[in-house]
Amino acid sequence: MENAGTVTITGWTFLFPMDDGVEVTEFWNAVLISPSGIVSARDQEHNSTLEPGQRVGFGFAARGTQSGVPASFTVNTVVCSTVD
Template structure:
């Protein structure tokens, strides 16, 4: 992720954000990690990429990804999934070709978005209702 100052100068790239779940919950064999990164950024817009990894021992079918933007960002187009957004809250349903995530497999969705000012990464993600906490 990059930031821009008032003169339009771009900062050094920020690190990729990764989150992971605690498999100690009520569903054995289920776990996830989510990587979020800004691939490119320009005045008023950006391109992002989200990689969802199934860290569990069973496949995941028909997932829903949830996250929230804190700085007014809006998803304008997505491939690999279908977004719905209310305010900063975003839900992503999978495309037919990304709906199953094999055990120890992953899928990636990409998107373009609009933004003004700060373009902070989402702080947390959920996958089919399970909270994915930020990895240390």
């Protein structure tokens, strides 16, 4: 995740939808809050502040079958864009 804005982010929560029956079983470099439906994870103490242009990487493992890439992602209620 990259802070593409012009304001420092202090504390973040990342959300994305997963298909019914899919459950996140592990999240790294973030704290898992909700493992299914609308999955949510928040910052850890060491990566809670993101200056403009700064990035943080995280990942997860899940069980179940996802039909494709989640339809949307948000950080602190701001809709995010994806980069290939």
